[in-house]
Every structure is written in C-alpha cells, then in structure tokens.
Amino acid sequence: MKPLYSVAQIRAVEQLVAATLEPGALMQRAGQAAANGVLALLAGQANRSVLLLAGPGNNGGDALEAAANLAGAGAGIDVAVIYLAGSALASAETAQALGRAHDAQVRFLDALPDSAPALVVDGLFGIGLARALDGAARVMVEALNALGWPVLALDVPSGLDADTGAIVGPDGVALRAGRTLAFIGNKIGLHTFEGRDVAGEVEVASLAIDAHYFPPASAELNQAALFANQLKPRANNSHKGSFGDVAIVGGARGMAGAAMLTARAALYSGAGRVLVAALDPGPAFDSVQPEIMFRDGATYPLGVGTLVMGPGMGGSALAMDMLARALPGAAALVLDADALNLIGASVDLQKRLGARTAPTILTPHPLEAARLLGISSLEVQRDRLAAARAIANRFNAIVVLKGSGSVIAAPGGAAVINTSGNPGLASAGTGDVLAGICGSLLAQGWPAREAALGAVWIHGTAADRLVSQGIGPIGLCASELPQAVRAVLNELVYGTAKNG
Numbered sequence: 001m002k003p004l005y006s007v008a009q010i011r012a013v014e015q016l017v018a019a020t021l022e023p024g025a026l027m028q029r030a031g032q033a034a035a036n037g038v039l040a041l042l043a044g045q046a047n048r049s050v051l052l053l054a055g056p057g058n059n060g061g062d063a064l065e066a067a068a069n070l071a072g073a074g075a076g077i078d079v080a081v082i083y084l085a086g087s088a089l090a091s092a093e094t095a096q097a098l099g100r101a102h103d104a105q106v107r108f109l110d111a112l113p114d115s116a117p118a119l120v121v122d123g124l125f126g127i128g129l130a131r132a133l134d135g136a137a138r139v140m141v142e143a144l145n146a147l148g149w150p151v152l153a154l155d156v157p158s159g160l161d162a163d164t165g166a167i168v169g170p171d172g173v174a175l176r177a178g179r180t181l182a183f184i185g186n187k188i189g190l191h192t193f194e195g196r197d198v199a200g201e202v203e204v205a206s207l208a209i210d211a212h213y214f215p216p217a218s219a220e221l222n223q224a225a226l227f228a229n230q231l232k233p234r235a236n237n238s239h240k241g242s243f244g245d246v247a248i249v250g251g252a253r254g255m256a257g258a259a260m261l262t263a264r265a266a267l268y269s270g271a272g273r274v275l276v277a278a279l280d281p282g283p284a285f286d287s288v289q290p291e292i293m294f295r296d297g298a299t300y301p302l303g304v305g306t307l308v309m310g311p312g313m314g315g316s317a318l319a320m321d322m323l324a325r326a327l328p329g330a331a332a333l334v335l336d337a338d339a340l341n342l343i344g345a346s347v348d349l350q351k352r353l354g355a356r357t358a359p360t361i362l363t364p365h366p367l368e369a370a371r372l373l374g375i376s377s378l379e380v381q382r383d384r385l386a387a388a389r390a391i392a393n394r395f396n397a398i399v400v401l402k403g404s405g406s407v408i409a410a411p412g413g414a415a416v417i418n419t420s421g422n423p424g425l426a427s428a429g430t431g432d433v434l435a436g437i438c439g440s441l442l443a444q445g446w447p448a449r450e451a452a453l454g455a456v457w458i459h460g461t462a463a464d465r466l467v468s469q470g471i472g473p474i475g476l477c478a479s480e481l482p483q484a485v486r487a488v489l490n491e492l493v494y495g496t497a498k499n500g
C-alpha cells in the first residue's frame with residue numbers, strides 16, 4: 001500500500017511520537033533527512049551552493065536544522081539561509097535550530113542572491129499554512145517561480161494545501177518545486193489538483209516513526225498491485241464469448257467519433273465483442289476498426305451485458321429514455337459524459353441510479369461531477385476527494401473523478417489517487433477511451449472497483465508511454481491511445497511491465 005494521510009492524521013501521529021522523544025528530536029530527524037536529500041541531489045554537481053528558505057513555524061525549523069547539518073557536513077557546500085521570522089515567538093525547537101544554524105556559520109541573507117544556487121530548499125510553510133501567502137513570502141515565491149531555480153520543498157511546497165492540492169487563496173501563489181520531501185507520511189494534496197504540478201516528484205521520510213503509530217490511511221496511491229488479482233493469462237481453450245460483450249450507447253448525429261473511440265478502446269483492452277448502439281443512423285461500420293458492429297440504439301436491448309452510456313450521446317428524448325430504461329436493469333454500466341449530464345439534470349434518473357444493484361462506474365470530469373452534486377466545479381476541485389466520495393455515496397457507485405490526480409472512490413471506502421498520465425490526456429476523446437477501458441474490464445469479469453482502478457492506471461500509463469516515445473504531450477490524440485493501452489495491459493498480464 002502507498003498510504004496518504006490528512007494533515008490532522010499527521011498532526012496526531014506527531015503528537016503521539018513527540019511525547020516519547022526528547023524535545024526537538026523529530027525536527028532534528030527532519031533536518032537530517034532534508035540534508036541527506038540535498039547531498040544526494042548535489043552529487044556530482046560543480047555548483048555547491050544551496051539556498052534555504054526558512055519560515056516562521058516548524059517548517060522553517062526543519063530548514064534551519066538542514067542548513068546546520070549541511071554546513072557541518074564537510075561536503076564543501078556553501079550554505080545560505082533567508083529567514084522570514086514571523087511576529088510571534090518561534091517554537092522552542094525552531095529557536096534551537098536557529099541557534100545551531102548560527103553556530104555552524106551558516107550565512108544569513110536578506111534577499112535572493114544574484115547568481116543561481118544549485119538548489120533552493122523551501123522551508124517557508126508546511127502543514128501549518130493558514131492563509132494565502134502575502135508580504136515578503138509572496139514576493140519571494142513569485143520571484144523564485146519566475147527565476148525557475150530548482151526547488152526541493154520540505155514537507156509541502158509553500159502555498160499548497162496539503163489536504164486538497166489547492167493553492168491556498170484567495171489569489172494565492174505556491175512555490176513550484178521539482179521535488180518534495182514529505183515528513184512522517186505522504187500527503188493527499190501533493191498528488192491531486194494543483195499538487196502534482198507544484199510538488200513534483202514526492203519522496204517520504206518517515207523520520208523512523210514506527211508503523212503502529214499510524215491510523216488507517218485516509219487514501220492511497222493507485223498502483224498495479226491494487227488490481228493485480230484480475231490480471232490473468234488467457235486459457236488456450238477460450239473464445240470471444242469468454243471475454244464479454246460491450247455495447248457503447250452513444251454516437252448521436254455529429255458525435256459518432258466519440259462512440260467509436262470508446263468502442264476501439266474496449267476492443268484493444270480485450271473485450272470479446274464490441275458494438276455501438278447508435279442513437280442516430282451514422283456510419284454503418286468503422287473502416288479503421290471493422291471488428292466493431294453497429295446497431296440501432298432505439299431497439300437495442302439494454303438489460304444485459306455491459307453498457308458504456310454517454311460518449312457522444314447528446315441530450316435527446318431518446319437518450320433520456322434509454323437511460324431511464326437501462327438504469328434499473330441488470331447490465332453493468334459505465335456512465336460518462338452526456339449520460340452524467342442527463343442524470344445531473346433529472347431527479348428521476350438520479351433515483352434510478354441510486355437504486356441500482358448491478359455494477360456501476362461513473363467517470364465524471366469536474367464539471368460533470370459538479371452537476372451531479374449541484375455545486376460549482378470550483379467547489380469540486382477545492383476538495384476532489386470529498387466530491388468523489390460524495391458522488392460514490394449518493395449514487396452507490398464507483399466514481400472516477402477525472403483530472404490531474406484522478407480520484408477513484410467507492411461507497412464508504414478509502415479513496416485512491418492515480419499518479420499515471422500527463423497533460424497529453426487533456427484533449428478531446430481521451431475520456432471516451434477511458435470509459436471504453438472501464439467497460440471492457442467490467443465485461444471481462446473484473447469487479448467494478450478493480451475495473452476503475454485498472455482502467456485509470458492503464459490509461460495514464462499508456463499516455464506516459466506515448467510521451468516517452470515522443471508522441472505528445474502536445475498533440476497526443478485520443479485515437480493513438482488504444483494501441484498503447486493494449487501494450488500496457490499485455491505487459492501487466494504477461495510479465496514485463498513496470499508495476500509503478
């Protein structure tokens with residue numbers, strides 16, 4: 001498990017542990033871990049100067065401890081500190097760390113140096129950030145963001161909400177780090193919404209705290225281990241009926257492409273048979289993918305198999321009627337795009353959705369999630385985990401809240417945050433592909449939660465693979481994903497994939 005904790009949980013662990021240790025011991029461990037991290041990053045570099053930013057709280061204390069350790073490390077490092085002390089008295093631990101930094105002959109500066117250090121260490125604010133950055137801290141963060149000097153954030157990049165991944169506002173700023181060294185435990189906000197962009201690569205220094213001090217995690221990071229029990233090699237004695245049927249209900253006039261992308265994704269991720277139940281007469285076949293069958297949606301039986309409803313479905317009376325008929329049925333459902341918008345606008349459809357017992361996956365982006373919850377997309381983004389959990393609980397379904405750090409939530413269950421994927425996925429049709437993978441895995445017998453976890457991981461990993469081959473992120477097309485999805489899934493099952 002790759003656990004994620006809330007700030008309240010980390011505070012509780014810290015209190016329990018601190019009571020068993022000498023005062024300042026945890027800060028000294030954090031400072032040592034930070035210094036070790038800096039030394040590793042500086043290995044082999046000719047530039048040996050490090051600038052540490054220390055804020056008024058204990059995050060600043062960590063930076064001062066790190067500065068003292070680096071100055072005393074005998075590694076030829078030029079250590080400079082900018083200390084932005086607050087108006088209130090520093091904690092005893094931070095005061096002690098300040099003394100150690102002075103004793104170690106660290107240089108204290110009043111302003112940013114003229115020449116670039118090898119590394120900036122951000123110890124301005126951590127989990128104690130209480131409001132938007134302002135004054136000298138804001139000026140410094142904006143200047144550093146403009147300069148682009150490499151930054152290692154201690155615990156949390158300054159300005160980021162460690163619970164939600166939002167930049168604390170109004171009109172907030174956060175210091176963009178290439179890396180973040182999280183203390184005690186990994187934090188939710190480093191991995192979703194703005195978190196991935198602001199925190200960069202995240203490492204955890206547990207400060208030698210024993211596992212028994214930790215409560216059950218609030219959430220966890222997605223990884224192949226979470227759906228590995230479904231990754232089974234195929235029997236030689238199998239046939240297309242062994243791997244399920246997926247019907248894509250969508251493709252209204254002018255939007256046939258969305259349904260085709262979903263169908264291709266379902267096919268390339270292993271469904272036995274894939275068809276499009278089209279709402280309007282469109283193309284009779286897909287000339288690129290002739291394996292896909294086409295049916296008239298109006299007469300298609302909606303009570304069996306696996307249905308992916310929504311891609312290019314539109315908002316017609318027929319679309320509404322098909323949803324009303326499908327929701328009470330026994331078919332496993334993936335609901336995406338227009339299906340979600342129709343449900344968001346209809347109390348009757350919401351009731352039908354909430355009463356379902358067959359497997360159901362909802363794949364909203366933030367605006368669709370907002371419509372389902374009757375709030376704004378900004379509110380959804382301000383707490384993505386809460387929004388995903390609320391939808392899962394309200395509609396008794398597995399939810400994939402898309403966006404940077406997609407959140408997968410189950411009713412009453414711990415949320416999972418996905419880490420694969422890149423901005424190449426921020427383009428038309430990639431959501432249709434994701435829905436197709438979800439439907440395909442459901443049709444192959446995966447339970448809904450594993451299907452959602454697997455689909456999101458594989459979809460993001462496929463995009464990462466394309467980018468590593470020079471295909472995107474700029475201009476990555478949704479129609480390029482299915483083949484990469486096939487490669488990733490086969491490697492997972494047959495053995496050579498990196499399981500992240």
Ligand SMILES: NC(=O)C1=CN([C@@H]2O[C@H](COP(=O)(O)OP(=O)(O)OC[C@H]3O[C@@H](n4cnc5c(N)ncnc54)[C@H](OP(=O)(O)O)[C@@H]3O)[C@@H](O)[C@H]2O)[C@@H](O)CC1
Pocket residue numbers: 010011014026027030055056057058059060061062086088124125126127128129130131132133134137154155156183184
């Ligand atoms: N607890 C642990 O688990 C361990 C914690 N450790 C470390 O301590 C960090 C938490 O320390 P912390 O609680 O002192 O909070 P921190 O992030 O330094 O900031 C609070 C200070 O900033 C101030 N302030 C807040 N917002 C502001 C703003 N916008 N603009 C200006 N000022 C603002 C606020 O004062 P206020 O003005 O609100 O009264 C207060 O003075 C944690 O992230 C980790 O790095 C480790 O040593 C190991 C164990």
Ligand SMILES: [K+]
Pocket residue numbers: 059122123124125126153154155156157158
């Ligand atoms: K920080």
